Amino acid sequence: MSAGPTPLAQSPMWQALAAHHREIGSRHLRQLFADDSSRGERFAAEAAGIYLDYSKQRITDETLRLLLALAVECGLPERIEAMFRGEVINTTERRAALHVALRRPQGMALVVDGTNVVAEVHAVLDAMTRFAETVRNGDWRGHTGRRIRNIVNIGIGGSDLGPVMAYEALRHYSERALTLRFVSNVDGTDLVEATRDLDAAETLFIVCSKTFTTQETLVNAHAARDWCLSHLEDEAAVAKHFVAVSTNAEGVKQFGIAPGSMFGFWDWVGGRYSMDSAIGLSTLIAVGPEHFRALLSGFHEMDEHFRSAPLTSNLPVLMGLLALWNNNFLGAATQAVLPYEQYLKRLPAYLQQLTMESNGKHVREDGQPVGVDTSPVVWGEPGTNGQHSFYQLIHQGTRIVPCDFIGFAKALNPLGDQHDLLMANLFAQTEALAFGRTADEVKADGDSAPKLVPHRVFEGNRPTSTLLVERLTPATLGALVALYEHSVFTQGTVWGIDSFDQWGVELGKSLAKRTAAELTGGNEPALAHDSSTNALIRRYRRLRTQ
Numbered sequence: 397m398s399a400g401p402t403p404l405a406q407s408p409m410w411q412a413l414a415a416h417h418r419e420i421g422s423r424h425l426r427q428l429f430a431d432d433s434s435r436g437e438r439f440a441a442e443a444a445g446i447y448l449d450y451s452k453q454r455i456t457d458e459t460l461r462l463l464l465a466l467a468v469e470c471g472l473p474e475r476i477e478a479m480f481r482g483e484v485i486n487t488t489e490r491r492a493a494l495h496v497a498l499r500r501p502q503g504m505a506l507v508v509d510g511t512n513v514v515a516e517v518h519a520v521l522d523a524m525t526r527f528a529e530t531v532r533n534g535d536w537r538g539h540t541g542r543r544i545r546n547i548v549n550i551g552i553g554g555s556d557l558g559p560v561m562a563y564e565a566l567r568h569y570s571e572r573a574l575t576l577r578f579v580s581n582v583d584g585t586d587l588v589e590a591t592r593d594l595d596a597a598e599t600l601f602i603v604c605s606k607t608f609t610t611q612e613t614l615v616n617a618h619a620a621r622d623w624c625l626s627h628l629e630d631e632a633a634v635a636k637h638f639v640a641v642s643t644n645a646e647g648v649k650q651f652g653i654a655p656g657s658m659f660g661f662w663d664w665v666g667g668r669y670s671m672d673s674a675i676g677l678s679t680l681i682a683v684g685p686e687h688f689r690a691l692l693s694g695f696h697e698m699d700e701h702f703r704s705a706p707l708t709s710n711l712p713v714l715m716g717l718l719a720l721w722n723n724n725f726l727g728a729a730t731q732a733v734l735p736y737e738q739y740l741k742r743l744p745a746y747l748q749q750l751t752m753e754s755n756g757k758h759v760r761e762d763g764q765p766v767g768v769d770t771s772p773v774v775w776g777e778p779g780t781n782g783q784h785s786f787y788q789l790i791h792q793g794t795r796i797v798p799c800d801f802i803g804f805a806k807a808l809n810p811l812g813d814q815h816d817l818l819m820a821n822l823f824a825q826t827e828a829l830a831f832g833r834t835a836d837e838v839k840a841d842g843d844s845a846p847k848l849v850p851h852r853v854f855e856g857n858r859p860t861s862t863l864l865v866e867r868l869t870p871a872t873l874g875a876l877v878a879l880y881e882h883s884v885f886t887q888g889t890v891w892g893i894d895s896f897d898q899w900g901v902e903l904g905k906s907l908a909k910r911t912a913a914e915l916t917g918g919n920e921p922a923l924a925h926d927s928s929t930n931a932l933i934r935r936y937r938r939l940r941t942q
């Protein structure tokens with residue numbers, strides 16, 4: 397097991413890193429760059445079309461050596477192998493975490509409990525492809541014989557964030573004659589606004605839910621069904637306007653969707669790792685089979701790199717360990733993801749679930765406290781918008797916010813010199829964050845009143861990584877997502893936690909069920925909550941009917 401019986405913070409490598417941090421923790425990036433003119437080229441690695449420059453992280457060669465030794469001490473190489481072999485690494489749910497099987501090429505078998513799961517994956521992929529093609533070429537008709545022009549994906553969490561992120565990211569490659577919408581929130585506004593200008597006769601709903609028990613998704617799916625039938629006035633219309641993606645065939649059947657209109661996946665695919673399973677059906681319909689397969693090949697290329705590259709040049713390992721250094725040793729509680737690519741506007745939200753649902757844990761796999769901080773809070777917005785909003789804090793605030801800058805060399809929509817301007821901003825931000833501006837430099841500029849000098853000083857020494865890619869394509873998107881998946885896995889392995897369960901979402905769900913019954917009904921219920929919750933419920937009951 398990764399963390400072993402010794403508390404992580406007492407392990408030899410952790411202790412060595414703590415001592416090392418005392419020694420170099422406050423060393424400035426100005427100094428580190430001045431000491432080594434090749435730092436910018438040396439602290440970089442490349443795989444699957446992604447160039448990672450981590451030279452602006454606050455590390456030395458020794459930091460890296462110790463972090464890599466920590467990863468080995470925590471059993472990372474063995475755990476990577478265990479994941480790829482399909483072992484039960486999600487121990488609290490007693491299952492494998494085999495999302496890497498979803499993107500294996502057909503001939504590359506992976507036998508788990510006597511079953512070649514890759515063959516099963518490709519059988520579903522083929523069925524999805526056949527269906528997507530009929531929608532795209534107009535062979536699949538709605539109940540009244542009209543062509544499908546609108547796709548509404550209903551799902552939440554991993555059954556929404558992956559599909560919506562991928563659709564937005566790959567919109568450039570999508571069939572523009574189709575309108576795609578994504579409904580996730582139990583707030584009725586989500587569905588109402590998503591459908592208000594759609595023609596039911598031309599609308600297909602994809603109900604995505606791994607469990608097919610998620611309250612929000614089932615409520616929205618029933619409301620969508622009502623909306624559809626209110627327009628088409630025939631129960632039989634459901635067959636032409638609803639398909640499902642789930643592991644729960646029985647639940648899908650009960651909802652009224654025929655088994656032939658269900659695309660399956662497996663319990664070894666975690667929700668937040670499922671955008672490349674049948675949960676990606678909306679992506680496949682939007683961009684077509686060729687692009688979807690390219691997306692999978694990008695994922696696979698990064699998987700192979702993660703599995704086989706030496707740790708010293710392994711992108712996900714390096715990214716994971718740098719995140720851990722920033723979090724556990726530099727004390728950064730958050731991590732910003734800043735794509736300089738408008739199409740990646742939903743990537744930060746996607747990575748929030750991937751990272752925080754995976755590694756927001758307080759105990760190790762064996763139930764013992766982790767004893768050190770786990771997942772940082774992940775947040776972000778596309779550049780350059782964020783620059784005119786929250787970057788002030790990143791530059792001059794009192795907290796360290798490590799940032800991942802993501803940029804592309806080629807624009808998908810070249811417009812004058814706008815792409816060069818965009819990228820100039822990215823490079824300038826990483827430079828300003830690393831090197832800042834001293835009081836002497838401010839004074840030398842000569843355009844500041846003395847009392848303004850402190851306001852114009854930039855301390856610098858803010859750690860960043862830059863991910864530079866030639867172009868945003870389905871393949872590079874796949875590689876990018878796999879990079880973050882495996883970085884999250886690397887961090888979770890060092891902490892010794894199960895990155896594939898999510899027990900922390902259960903308490904809120906069960907309390908909401910109990911509370912829902914108390915919000916309506918004629919008689920004032922006997923409320924057995926705390927005094928705050930009781931008062932809020934009473935006030936809500938009064939106001940909702942006034």
Ligand code: F6P
Nearest residue numbers: 553554555605606607610667901
């Ligand atoms: O409540 C959290 C969660 O279980 C996520 O892990 C998951 O992605 C989401 O809900 C949706 O679950 P399902 O796909 O089963 O509807």
